[in-house]
Amino acid sequence: MSRRGFATRQVHEHARRDDGAPIATSRATPIYLTAGFEFGEYDDAAAHFGRGEGYAYTRIGNPTVDAVEHTLAALEGGSQALLLASGQAATTVALLGLLEAGQHIVASTHIYEGTRGLLRDNLTRLGITSTFVDDIDQLDAWDAAILPTTRVLFAESISNASNRLVDIPALAALARRHGITLVIDNTFATPYLLRPLELGADVVVHSASKFLAGHGSVLGGAIVDSGRLDTDSAPRLYPHLVAPGRGGAPSIIDRVGGDARIAYAREAVAPRFGPTPSPLNAFLIGQGIETLSLRVERQSANALAVAQWLEGRPEVVSVDYIGLPSHRDHALAARDLTAGYGSVFSFTLRGDAETARRFVEALEVFTHMTHLGDVRSLVLHPASTSHAALTEAERAALGVQAGTLRVSIGIEDVADLLEDLAQALTVASDVSVAVVA
The missing domain is CATH 3.40.640.10 (Type I PLP-dependent aspartate aminotransferase-like (Major domain))
Incomplete structure (x- = not known):
């Protein structure tokens, strides 16, 4: 290919072994960032479209x-x-x-x-x-x-x-x-x-x-x-x-x-x-x-600790977490979720939407965003965001009140999460509370 033009060589010249195969193979999954794939022989195209063999176009495979x-x-x-x-x-x-x-x-x-x-x-x-x-x-x-x-x-x-x-x-x-x-x-x-x-x-x-x-x-x-x-x-x-x-x-x-x-x-x-x-x-x-079990195990353990802590706070009306015996589905969770209870749950503050606003705005470690399952701890106010289009009765049927907040607990040190929640509760409720680590 060395006698071909530069423009041709810059898109076709690749290092190869003596047998024509690529010079190296990757331990990590290679990223085939391509719209389509070359057919080797003329009949390979017919074999793909007829029997689904090989690759032709990324939308298909x-x-x-x-x-x-x-x-x-x-x-x-x-x-x-x-x-x-x-x-x-x-x-x-x-x-x-x-x-x-x-x-x-x-x-x-x-x-x-x-x-x-x-x-x-x-x-x-x-x-x-x-x-x-x-x-x-x-x-x-x-x-x-x-x-x-x-x-x-x-x-x-x-x-x-x-x-x-x-x-x-x-x-x-x-x-x-x-x-x-x-x-x-x-x-x-x-x-x-x-x-x-x-x-x-x-x-x-x-x-x-x-x-x-x-x-x-x-x-x-x-x-x-x-x-x-x-x-x-x-x-x-x-x-x-x-x-x-x-x-x-x-x-x-x-x-x-x-x-x-x-x-x-x-x-x-x-x-x-x-x-x-x-x-x-x-x-x-x-x-x-590749790190799913490590993250979910840590997130679930953190979530249980946070839920237990919240359940004991006077500023919190209720905590909807299946890892707590107070949850209506806890027995089913104990039967089926033997490795942990997950890390996404909701809790309801004693107060109204303005109380929830003050709480969210006071948080420093938790990230305020519409997502979950992150390594970072996240918080969202469902009544004004994900569930805003529902009627008040529909929200109530789903356990979403004006003071309800959804959290997705991450992998941070749990003491830092509890400290952040404690100071936000103080700001939101104007009640002096002690930080429990």
Whole structure:
């Protein structure tokens, strides 16, 4: 290539070994930051488009993304994972891979407001309706909400913001009786604390921007599938999975069996709607996952200490943390969350919205921002931010009052967190308190 022009050489000249392979291989996952990939032989292009072999375009597949998907599937105990550009994209792709116009979702009332908006506002425009279950600990309430058109049950492993839990094994058994799919958003728990697929759930979704990445630097989302599919009910409930492909090609279920759900999401939903993750973001998510257990273990321990401390403060009306015996779902948490209770929870100050304002503005170690799962401790006032569009009655049903604050506890020294909270409580309430470390 040395006789070719500079412009040609500057994009094609790479160091190679004698056998033509790259001169070095990386221990860390390489970042394939490329829109497309070269085909080796002429027939490789046809093999890719015909049988899906190799790589052609990052929107369809990328080695960096694939490496992270493999890790996520293994950690969640699933058969396959699909990495996407955000947690919201993961939820949307998972649901659109299962539902069509005229069908129905039964969802927990206690879910992320972005997901609630997707179900209430966006999917209804596509003819997909939803029923929300308030008493999520009552299996009869879930059963009563299921219609002949229901195709999905949807809940969070640990809810936002009042830390409600669902009995995943019981809900999974109910879904199996009806032949429908149980989807669990496992963002708050992470696979380190809870693996819903091992408890019977069919599909897990994550906002990988949170604990999986861990440092508040990138966006990402993931779908993980169990690989279990009721082939008896699939033709009736999910006919798109058993329909022959174009030109008489085999159906997805004939090609991949129990992985038909995630194969359909990968082949027919994600690439067409286009929420492709950046390979750089995938790399950073993969790097974050390598320290997931260390961070979540520390965050959960810190959160328990903070919640216990807050529960004893006169300025605090209530603390909604599943690690406390006072929480209504503590017994279920003790059964299923044996490695820790998570690090995101809410508490309500004695006072009003102005009290909450003074408290937040007085904090020095906690960061005021709309995020969670960070190594840093974060705080947010839900009534004026994430839950502002709800009515007062709707907020109350979710445990959000004027003085409610949501915290995501980080990995800082817990004594510094308690000191910061103590001084902020003093400012907010004008009550002299002693700092307890």
